[in-house]
Amino acid sequence: MHEWALAEAIIATAKQIAQKEKLKEVTEVTIKVGELQQVEHSILRFAISELKSEIFKNAKFRILKAKTTLKCRVCGNTWQFKKEKLDRDTAEAIHFVPEAAHTFIKCPNCGSPDFEIVVGRGVWLETLKGVK
Amino acid sequence: MVDPRVSVINERLSRISRIVAVSSGKGGVGKSMVATTLALTLAKKGCRVGLFDLDFTSPSTHIILGAEKIQPKEEKGIIPPTVHGLEYMSLIYFVGDQPAPLRGADVSNALIELLAVTQWGSLDFLVIDMPPGIGDAVLDLVRLVKRIEFLIVTTPSLLAFETVKKQVELLCELKMPIIGVVENMKMTKAKGIEAATEKLGLRFLGEVAFDEGVEDAIGDVEKLLATAIGKKIQLIVDSVVLAEKREPRCLVER
Ligand SMILES: Nc1ncnc2c1ncn2[C@@H]1O[C@H](COP(=O)(O)OP(=O)(O)O)[C@@H](O)[C@H]1O
Ligand SMILES: [Mg+2]
Numbered sequence: 001m002h003e004w005a006l007a008e009a010i011i012a013t014a015k016q017i018a019q020k021e022k023l024k025e026v027t028e029v030t031i032k033v034g035e036l037q038q039v040e041h042s043i044l045r046f047a048i049s050e051l052k053s054e055i056f057k058n059a060k061f062r063i064l065k066a067k068t069t070l071k072c073r074v075c076g077n078t079w080q081f082k083k084e085k086l087d088r089d090t091a092e093a094i095h096f097v098p099e100a101a102h103t104f105i106k107c108p109n110c111g112s113p114d115f116e117i118v119v120g121r122g123v124w125l126e127t128l129k130g131v132k
Numbered sequence: 133m134v135d136p137r138v139s140v141i142n143e144r145l146s147r148i149s150r151i152v153a154v155s156s157g158k159g160g161v162g163k164s165m166v167a168t169t170l171a172l173t174l175a176k177k178g179c180r181v182g183l184f185d186l187d188f189t190s191p192s193t194h195i196i197l198g199a200e201k202i203q204p205k206e207e208k209g210i211i212p213p214t215v216h217g218l219e220y221m222s223l224i225y226f227v228g229d230q231p232a233p234l235r236g237a238d239v240s241n242a243l244i245e246l247l248a249v250t251q252w253g254s255l256d257f258l259v260i261d262m263p264p265g266i267g268d269a270v271l272d273l274v275r276l277v278k279r280i281e282f283l284i285v286t287t288p289s290l291l292a293f294e295t296v297k298k299q300v301e302l303l304c305e306l307k308m309p310i311i312g313v314v315e316n317m318k319m320t321k322a323k324g325i326e327a328a329t330e331k332l333g334l335r336f337l338g339e340v341a342f343d344e345g346v347e348d349a350i351g352d353v354e355k356l357l358a359t360a361i362g363k364k365i366q367l368i369v370d371s372v373v374l375a376e377k378r379e380p381r382c383l384v385e386r
């Protein structure tokens with residue numbers, strides 16, 4: 001359940017931002033989850049609800065899916081990551097360390113593993129709203 | 133857009149007393165051998181030890197340990213399996229024996245990911261096997277972990293030592309503690325590296341002879357501990373690593 005480790009990171013970061021902005025209460029946190037890492041939204045949501053502290057008491061956590069775009073550095077081809085094309089072990093490896101994609105995924109046009117994960121790699125905090 | 137992973141790294145490492153990175157400006161000087169031997173030796177002394185292979189594109193420590201068919205457990209993060217008494221972490225769990233062609237930013241990302249999700253227990257030591265040089269891994273560790281001590285490996289060759297000098301200069305600039313320099317694969321009685329090390333103001337930890345038995349010890353930890361590397365590291369552990377510095381002995385209760 002490595003979603004718990006990520007949830008902990010999200011809460012810790014959101015708290016740091018809230019403190020920096022001198023917020024008394026956080027009302028909304030938007031989290032983007034890239035498809036590449038295949039994070040289970042329901043586990044992430046549950047972990048966040050278990051880990052959140054007082055300042056997030058009334059906060060709404062929005063968890064949004066972000067498509068993953070890959071771009072080949074050799075031929076310039078751009079394509080979208082599709083989980084369905086992977087076997088279970090590969091999907092799991094990429095779930096833990098998205099960079100494992102360079103071991104298992106090749107450019108569909110030229111076969112190179114030298115591609116860039118343009119967007120949609122991991123989990124990130126998009127916005128945070130609150131009251132001062 | 134904020135990356136949440138960085139904020140938990142120090143929490144993840146908070147129950148580790150000392151973090152030692154085995155490093156060099158050059159490849160092929162014996163970093164992986166020294167790092168693995170150091171970790172095993174500390175564990176034999178009763179310390180709780182983790183070994184983290186950070187040479188993502190050319191990992192070797194799993195071969196030195198003879199570690200096969202091991203996988204981490206998933207529990208609120210990733211729990212490293214125990215191999216010969218070491219909490220052992222490597223990218224090989226995820227990429228197997230296939231190539232992992234990673235550029236600098238990918239190395240950084242994978243490093244941050246593993247630091248953020250690995251649940252080390254309470255450890256006296258985390259030994260890190262570094263990739264060669266002063267690239268992403270060194271810079272990221274210094275940036276994100278901060279409290280690292282470096283143990284530097286060189287060979288008797290001027291070519292190796294010149295790269296070590298650059299690394300030392302960088303680490304001094306960054307105010308990172310350096311335990312000392314090991315001269316590995318020694319075949320003559322020349323004292324040049326020892327003198328040059330002391331000229332840099334660093335402790336010369338000793339020389340390890342080139343030992344033909346080392347190749348045969350790959351994959352067999354008892355044999356490894358009986359090689360010239362094993363014997364010298366044991367002396368260094370007793371006389372330097374455990375003898376001084378922040379904690380004189382293993383502090384964490386078993
Ligand atoms: N003292 C030694 N005597 C003989 N061979 C050694 C010794 N130290 C290292 N080696 C060998 O040298 C090679 C490089 O060692 P390694 O630990 O992989 O270096 P690095 O991690 O710095 O690239 C390996 O084949 C290893 O078995
Ligand atoms: Mg190595």
Ligand SMILES: [Zn+2]
Pocket residue numbers: 072073074075076077107108109110111112
């Ligand atoms: Zn291509």
